[in-house]
Amino acid sequence: MSVSFLICSVLLLPAAVFALLGLGWLLGWSPRERTIARITAACYALAGLAAGALWAQMTFSGAHQVEVSFGNWFAFGGEGFPLILRVDRLSMPLIALSIVLVGLIGVFSVRYLHREPGYLRFFTLLHLFAFGIVLLFMAGSFDLLVAGWELVGLTSVVLIAFFHERTEPVENAIRVFATYRACDIGLLTAVVMLHHFARSTAFSQLLPQAWPGTATPLDSSQATLAGFALLLAAMGKAAQIPFSGWLPRAMEGPTPSSAIFYGALSVHAGAYLLLRAQPILAASPFVSAAVIAIGVLTAIHGTMVGRACADAKTSLAYASMSQLGIIFVEIGFGWSWLALFHICGHAVVRTLQFLRAPSMLHDYHRVHSAAGGHLTDTGGYFEMLFPAPVRPWLYRLALDRGHHDTVLDRFVVGALVRLARRLMAIESSFLNSNISTPRPKPLPVLWAARRTREGIDG
Amino acid sequence: NNPHESAHDCGACGGRRGGPNARLFAAMANRPDVRARLAEMGIAIPADTWFVGGYHDTCSDLIEYFDDEQVPPTHLQEYERIVNSLDQARAWNARERSRRFEAAWSAETPQQALHHVEERSEHLAEPRPEYGHCTNAVAIVGRRSLTRGLFLDRRAFLISYDPNQDPEDLQLAQLLAAGGPVCAGINLEYYFSVVDNERYGAGTKLPHNVTGLVGVMNGHASDLRTGLPWQMVEIHEPVRLLLVVETTPDRAANAVSKNAHVTELVKNRWIRVATIDPESGCVHVYRDGVFEPFVPAVQPLPVVSSSAEWYQGRLEHLPMARVSPRKMSS
Secondary structure (H helix, E strand, C coil): CCHHHHHHHHHHHHHHHHHHHHHHHHCCCCCCHHHHHHHHHHHHHHHHHHHHHHHHHHHHHCCCEEEEEEEEEEEECCEEEEEEEEEECCHHHHHHHHHHHHHHHHHHHHHHCCCCCCHHHHHHHHHHHHHHHHHHHHECEHHHHHHHHHHHHHHHHHHHCCCCCCHHHHHHHHHHHHHHHHHHHHHHHHHHHHHHHHCCCEHHHHCCCCCCCCCCCCCHHHHHHHHHHHHHHHHHHCCCCCCCCHHHHHHHCCHHHHHHHHHHCCCHHHHHHHHHCHHHHHHCHHHHHHHHHHHHHHHHHHHHHHCCCCEHHHHHHHHHHHHHHHHHHHHHHCCHHHHHHHHHHHHHHHHHHHHHHHHHHHHHHHHHHHHCCCCCCCCCHHHHCCCCCHHHHHHHHHHCHHHHHHHHHHHHHHHHHHHHHHHHHHHHHHHHHHCCCCCCCCHHHHHHHHHHHHHHHC | CCCCHHHHCCCCCCCCCCHHHHHHHHHHHCCHHHHHHHHHCCCCCCCCCCCCCEEEECCCCEEEECCHHHCCHHHHHHHHHHHHHHHHHHHHHHHHHHCCCHHHCCCCCHHHHHHHHHHHHHCCCCCCCCCCCCCCCEEEEECHHHCCCEECCCCEEEEECCHHHCCCCHHHHHHHHHHHHHHHHHHHHHHHHHHCCCCCCCCCCCCEEEECCCEEEECCCCCEECCCCHHHHCCCCCCCCEEEECCCHHHHHHHHHCCHHHHHHHHCCCCEEEEECCCCCCEEEEECCEEEEECCCCCCCCEECCHHHHHCCCCCCCCCEEECCCCCCC
């Protein structure tokens, strides 16, 4: 089994199943649940075997990275969009983890979504997500990474709105989508800048050393600009403050999708981006400091708000957020291996916690009946750090989730909407002076009038 | 996997399990001084009776026996016989229940079905661990001989009552006061949750989020969802409970009138009541304030040699049948 065959099979198996289910759906095929379940199980079993074989080959051959190139999608003037897949010591564990976790979620969902009307839709989106996340981890250039990034964002949003017969999931999904898009501006800007600075975004050019290296052809100012843009993108995906309001809203989806996206994989895509771009961060002390600061603030925010959460999934979301803050701190300090281990461990634990969240009451009842009563309250050490008069203030702050959403709504989104309205007013006043507003055509009256006239005439 | 724990918990016990009650009762009833006092009150328990408390988990069909190491050696053989017989019964019960589960298509023998329901009760992803009281339709208060051999498809509450030992209708009044509101409540919660699951029920379980460790809400923020989730009620048939009492219409009316709650349930037609005369077997149905005689359509019940013959491979509601093991197909 050649390495490139294994790489392609890990990437393309979920894509093939997505294409099969998606095209079939378009053509009117409504497969039974058992068929979908079997196809899913087969896909991830095979992909898991391929990933395992790939890892084994890479370990035994001692290669630190493997690249597979498919030429350019398009190229002009010496620059192009290279289609390169790279598997190295950063992406291999993450790819293997993705395949295993998505397979696990698939098995969970086969039972959990039994007899649910959106069964086919869920699995189609799950496969598209798997393709997207593997593409994201396997991309050998920032250009291709954008493709995976967008797919992951799109599928997570559509799965949040899974229960589209209610308004809240759809509203929250649109909010999440808006946050993702706003932060993706950073990623696109970074890609354009990197093309401008380094003529290429391929990792072999930009990050010549095998991971974790620190060499990059960019100088300090270029790295600062590109680094901040990448940081913006990573902040949106990894729910760092102030863009963290979307994470609890993402719990509108069914439990397995919450688990896979916000516990395990999608949120870590932001951390992966920064890990991959580590040389660029290292070249710019400003960006590294910013990463550390944002990580610390997010960790504190996550733990504080998490203590005021009344429900299971939101408190898990904030726990996830604090861990991501800590991961950002580790990345900022340049402790790459630590960050990678942290990501993998966190993904596994959080997935388990999300999958067990529906059984939480049952678990508590079992513990209480075994212990003979409610457990005594322990801890509260974080709260004791603050003097008593300050605590109600902090509690109110935590309850409103740090006011981030309110501030963003009023001053960012609100400002944009006001600007848009002002421009619209200007435009319509300009248009009104030249063109009269169109009156609604009284079509039936004209038609009737014409008929009577015809009747009269002939 | 059951975010809305209280939906599955016992309404009569306030969400608790009955195991400790059985254990305590057995412990009390085994004491000689307690038996002596009971004999003074007129309840004579024979000296060679031994009580063992047990607990039947209706989800995994597990039967637990408490304090069975205290069973005296004279009774050990009987006890073993009972345990074996209950083991067989729970496997057959699992098989009969499993006919309703689409996922149990491979569980053909009783042992396979038992394995399937055990797995179901522990499976992290299973939103339908058991169907519980789903499909309930009838509550029968009377002697067991009335319904022995009748295939009721798990749709009946059975309450033991002997009209011949209750001349004053005191026991009947007590049974109706305890069992009437409970059975009616269970029936009505399934009724309303299936009729309008979004408004009276809790919707589908998938977006449920345990809130405050007391209840569930949908997703990120919503009202607390009360009622039963869709996964619990989807196979329920929305009919009001039919309470069948083995007594005469006058005595039934007398017993009902002794309790205000039961009177309200019957008068306002939340449940329907019928009586079967213990002597003649005539049926009267309560309609518009009076008990009218009921003339059933003359249609003999199908007779099968085992319940498996009747339910094998069928997922839907089944009509009643008479199970007569001694009948051999001729």
